[in-house]
Amino acid sequence: MAPTKKERTASRNPSLVRGIGKFSRSKMYHKRGIWAIKAKHGGSFPHHEPKPASAPTAAVKPPKFYPADDVKTPIPNRRKPKPTKLRASITPGTVLILLAGRFMGKRVVFLKQLPSGLLLVTGPFKINGVPLRRVNQAYVIATSTKVDISGVNVDKFDDKYFTKEKKKTTKKGEGEFFETDKEETKALPQEKKDDQKAVDSQLIKAIEAVEDLKVYLGARFSLRSGMKPHELKF
């Protein structure tokens, strides 16, 4: 068989103006080579019998109910949300300053961006009490200090790891309604504690290699008199 020809992508008839091609019908007949195909097949264009129509795979029953007015079918949504664009100053290993929440002011190490767009961050826990945690990029100042994060494996963490477990709603009888609901203090599963230790052990080694970095991460950031945030260089 002849070597496979490359598929032709452009039309053989360039358009001069919209709706008007450069070549006439007879010229196009010649360009497309219909005369050559006819010659190859003894004077007439090859004609194939139509394939027998296959039996319908399943007989579709007419619907029982037709709505009175035409119902518009909504256009299918093919949009796939991307994770938030990460600021250029935030790279794995950057020290971030948390600006809101329980740990506001804490200096923390950035690990990676999760598929939801949130940043995965850790204290390390032993140094400043911040566990593996998700944080929004908007509530963070990126400093220019970086920690070597190459020894840490963060592949197993994603958004599902951090979702709260659904509480089983138990039906309460009337008498039990007035009893104070004993909040079971949810103890952290040992697995999460081990994960924290595994991530932090490598990090702490890298942190202790730099002088004063451990103390730096243990201290909180705060604005003092005379500090102008728009003039501060982080």
Added chain:
Amino acid sequence: MPFKRYVEIGRVALVNYGKEYGRLVVIVDVIDQNRALVDAPDMVRGQMNFKRLSLTDIRIDIPRVPKKKTLIAAMEAADVKNKWENSSWGRKLIVQKRRASLNDFDKFKVMLAKIKRGGAIRQELAKLKKETAV
């Protein structure tokens, strides 16, 4: 109290306003009561209002409106750069620039160093106090 720093050809001045803020320039000619022609080795020669200039103590020997080559040679001969960097005004500006360029970790280290120094000073002081008090 007479004036000590005069506007004259060759007077080195610091630009204190505008696009060229912080640059050391040489007054190369006086245009009128308010403006001077001003030049620096890495700048296009241009006019500037005196109000935008802060005069320094440094003065170099140049003819009126010298060529760039002459200007640069004169500045090298008078050693303007080193004189400026060793003057107290020049040193202050350098320190200000350095402090502004410190990042958060550097500022933290400075704070630790200040605390350490303060502690050492207080220790010495306490020792001296004990000796004199006796």
